[in-house]
Amino acid sequence: MKKNTIKVGLLGLGTVGSGVLKILEMNKEQVTGRAGADIRIKKILVRDMQKQRSVKVERNLLTTDPREILEDPEIDVVVEVIGGVEKARLYIEEALKQKKFVITANKDLMATAGAELMLLAKEKGCNIYYEASVGGGIPLIRPLKHSLGGNKILRLMGIINGTTNYILTKMSLEKMEFETALAEAQAMGFAEQDPSSDLDGIDAAYKLCILAGLAFNSHVKFKDIYVQGIRGIGKRDVFYAAEFGYAIKLLAIGDETEKGLALRVHPALIPLSHPLASVQYENNALFVVGNAVGETMFYGLGAGALPTGSSVVADLIDVARNINHQVENGIMETEFQPRDIVPMEELPSAFYLRLQAVDQPGVFASIATAFGNAQVSLDMILQKRSVKGMAEIVLVTHAVEEKFFNRALEAIKDSPVIRKINCVLRVIEK
Amino acid sequence: MKKNTIKVGLLGLGTVGSGVLKILEMNKEQVTGRAGADIRIKKILVRDMQKQRSVKVERNLLTTDPREILEDPEIDVVVEVIGGVEKARLYIEEALKQKKFVITANKDLMATAGAELMLLAKEKGCNIYYEASVGGGIPLIRPLKHSLGGNKILRLMGIINGTTNYILTKMSLEKMEFETALAEAQAMGFAEQDPSSDLDGIDAAYKLCILAGLAFNSHVKFKDIYVQGIRGIGKRDVFYAAEFGYAIKLLAIGDETEKGLALRVHPALIPLSHPLASVQYENNALFVVGNAVGETMFYGLGAGALPTGSSVVADLIDVARNINHQVENGIMETEFQPRDIVPMEELPSAFYLRLQAVDQPGVFASIATAFGNAQVSLDMILQKRSVKGMAEIVLVTHAVEEKFFNRALEAIKDSPVIRKINCVLRVIEK
Numbered sequence: 028m029k030k031n032t033i034k035v036g037l038l039g040l041g042t043v044g045s046g047v048l049k050i051l052e053m054n055k056e057q058v059t060g061r062a063g064a065d066i067r068i069k070k071i072l073v074r075d076m077q078k079q080r081s082v083k084v085e086r087n088l089l090t091t092d093p094r095e096i097l098e099d100p101e102i103d104v105v106v107e108v109i110g111g112v113e114k115a116r117l118y119i120e121e122a123l124k125q126k127k128f129v130i131t132a133n134k135d136l137m138a139t140a141g142a143e144l145m146l147l148a149k150e151k152g153c154n155i156y157y158e159a160s161v162g163g164g165i166p167l168i169r170p171l172k173h174s175l176g177g178n179k180i181l182r183l184m185g186i187i188n189g190t191t192n193y194i195l196t197k198m199s200l201e202k203m204e205f206e207t208a209l210a211e212a213q214a215m216g217f218a219e220q221d222p223s224s225d226l227d228g229i230d231a232a233y234k235l236c237i238l239a240g241l242a243f244n245s246h247v248k249f250k251d252i253y254v255q256g257i258r259g260i261g262k263r264d265v266f267y268a269a270e271f272g273y274a275i276k277l278l279a280i281g282d283e284t285e286k287g288l289a290l291r292v293h294p295a296l297i298p299l300s301h302p303l304a305s306v307q308y309e310n311n312a313l314f315v316v317g318n319a320v321g322e323t324m325f326y327g328l329g330a331g332a333l334p335t336g337s338s339v340v341a342d343l344i345d346v347a348r349n350i351n352h353q354v355e356n357g358i359m360e361t362e363f364q365p366r367d368i369v370p371m372e373e374l375p376s377a378f379y380l381r382l383q384a385v386d387q388p389g390v391f392a393s394i395a396t397a398f399g400n401a402q403v404s405l406d407m408i409l410q411k412r413s414v415k416g417m418a419e420i421v422l423v424t425h426a427v428e429e430k431f432f433n434r435a436l437e438a439i440k441d442s443p444v445i446r447k448i449n450c451v452l453r454v455i456e457k
Numbered sequence: 458m459k460k461n462t463i464k465v466g467l468l469g470l471g472t473v474g475s476g477v478l479k480i481l482e483m484n485k486e487q488v489t490g491r492a493g494a495d496i497r498i499k500k501i502l503v504r505d506m507q508k509q510r511s512v513k514v515e516r517n518l519l520t521t522d523p524r525e526i527l528e529d530p531e532i533d534v535v536v537e538v539i540g541g542v543e544k545a546r547l548y549i550e551e552a553l554k555q556k557k558f559v560i561t562a563n564k565d566l567m568a569t570a571g572a573e574l575m576l577l578a579k580e581k582g583c584n585i586y587y588e589a590s591v592g593g594g595i596p597l598i599r600p601l602k603h604s605l606g607g608n609k610i611l612r613l614m615g616i617i618n619g620t621t622n623y624i625l626t627k628m629s630l631e632k633m634e635f636e637t638a639l640a641e642a643q644a645m646g647f648a649e650q651d652p653s654s655d656l657d658g659i660d661a662a663y664k665l666c667i668l669a670g671l672a673f674n675s676h677v678k679f680k681d682i683y684v685q686g687i688r689g690i691g692k693r694d695v696f697y698a699a700e701f702g703y704a705i706k707l708l709a710i711g712d713e714t715e716k717g718l719a720l721r722v723h724p725a726l727i728p729l730s731h732p733l734a735s736v737q738y739e740n741n742a743l744f745v746v747g748n749a750v751g752e753t754m755f756y757g758l759g760a761g762a763l764p765t766g767s768s769v770v771a772d773l774i775d776v777a778r779n780i781n782h783q784v785e786n787g788i789m790e791t792e793f794q795p796r797d798i799v800p801m802e803e804l805p806s807a808f809y810l811r812l813q814a815v816d817q818p819g820v821f822a823s824i825a826t827a828f829g830n831a832q833v834s835l836d837m838i839l840q841k842r843s844v845k846g847m848a849e850i851v852l853v854t855h856a857v858e859e860k861f862f863n864r865a866l867e868a869i870k871d872s873p874v875i876r877k878i879n880c881v882l883r884v885i886e887k
Contacts, residue, residue, distance in 0.1 A: 177770030
């Protein structure tokens, strides 16, 4: 029977929850039209009934008791925007057991427990929607599932962490040092007081779990992903990269290879002509290569109340339509296959290297010999006039399996004329 | 009752039709999995049974009689990829009357008769899918309908014609003159022998009809769109634009304004920092601003057998799922509303102007006076040393309603010291 009103229980009224309420109010007519039903928030779980809210909300909608939502048979959909893993998981499991549809913006949960939750949803004949869990307002989940559904995805390459992209953009456009850019990002609210999860690539790796799972029809685990953050990159590296024709970006990359999936998050030099190179500040983008569509890219704000709320509301519209038409959209995820993971050191990559050497005859020869012995050939070299007897040497190699490059690097590190390896970065050629 | 096999009739086996067959073969397992059913091509309408095909196809699938598809009760879906308007329309109408789902890649038809066909589809309880009609493989229709469904769209701004973008890119990166770049585009197969529809903005305007209709919930007609092509732009203009910090692109723009919809296709200067500025060669991109999501962009190949086939196959997957779940997705288009259209001359815009003047005292003063009298203020001015008594003056104005700029331009044209107005272009500031 067709429902004219879809009743929603909202778990959490923080940034994203408030964004959802605002959108449902400001775009009410449009949302109702597209959903084919009224979408009504029946109850909202909060921690503190007294707290001042950035959004107008009727007092009698609020509750501190999750059972008022999870056990209310009238509620069709539970929207989880409290964040964190444990409580959120318990609530979502309970909602599914009560045969409610679930929408979540919870990246950590979907990355770590998405597979089990999907199976539970399928068992209960309902479904989990998670467009808002990655990429904020940018449509990513739905395009990967539907629009590109006829493609084998060959590569995903994304700038999916706004904090690090903001910092790297500031280092590039305003020639800031890393620490200054970080402090500014914190002041602007783009970086948290403890920014480790962003800076060390953890946040991007969780998002890659979700995206690569969908793209490659596989349950991807956090431990399958090689993760390296952006600490240690100096403004000199950003400068030299530009001289060579590259931007430095923190990339999350998934590749379909003959040996299996290769999954990694690390900073890399990417040609200035690549569409990802011009993704600036807190913006995110996902570059997708499919065997039919070719190269495609999705760009926008990866966080924020209204962008993330936009994705939650898109899911609400779909859920409403699906409740009224008994559609299951979750088939795909529950049929994900396990896959071999390619270790990082077997992947080919070009490398960028910046080092300090004593300025004396034979120094460059010793570096060149180390590379030659390891079968690594050099693509570009830059050495500026030395200062106080020390020369800064910057170079980019041709692509080579990582283990060969690492061998050369070990030999160089051992050389008495090399004072410091300042920075080593991978280079994406296309 | 759930169907294990969805039977498809293909009208046409040209570029796109062959692409669809190739994708269904190379990604068979994946397509079946996502569709939840086998997708089987039962019959293909061709003009010539004997013709050599770029794709392997069983001879007994071919027919020259459309009734073998349109009147076959076993066929669930008709895919129209013959192009052209009249025949395609007759076939699609007949398919809908026979209650078959329709998928089309036909931009001209959807732009001119989409509204009537949608209504007929609704009346017959089936639907028309047209992701492939605009933007080749880039997901555009589905994101506008679904992923951004909770947004009011404030602006669409797209590079949606590959031919003109290829030409403008060549003029910019390789400093080619327009004619040389056009000849190369023709040689590469990116431009047709009669390139008028592309060069004059007609193709982009048809696509804008389709996209703006969806974005603004309105039936947009070709005649509602101001259309201007790229003829008359010289490599000097591309050079000066870059000096001022802009790229020149042929843009299709739809704006939600207080007075109504403003719809236009014209070349414009766009800041180099704008994501559209780095869309190069034959690539397309659609920049969308929503009141919740903010700025977002969709990028990829706007044409070609496999990219366009990718969109057709995405539609096939959706149709298959929807046949098995009795979903209607067409509600929205059939509820489109008529809207006021804002005339071009009432829109504010900044302008770029390049002209030749006699090199004598008072010339610049006369230009400045003409602008001043028309209430137009100047933002940037460039005058290089004169050659043979003629000075080239290039300037960019601040934003102003077009009629004011036009008034100034008339006064300048009448001045005895102005020899030639070389180029006038609009400037998009963000």
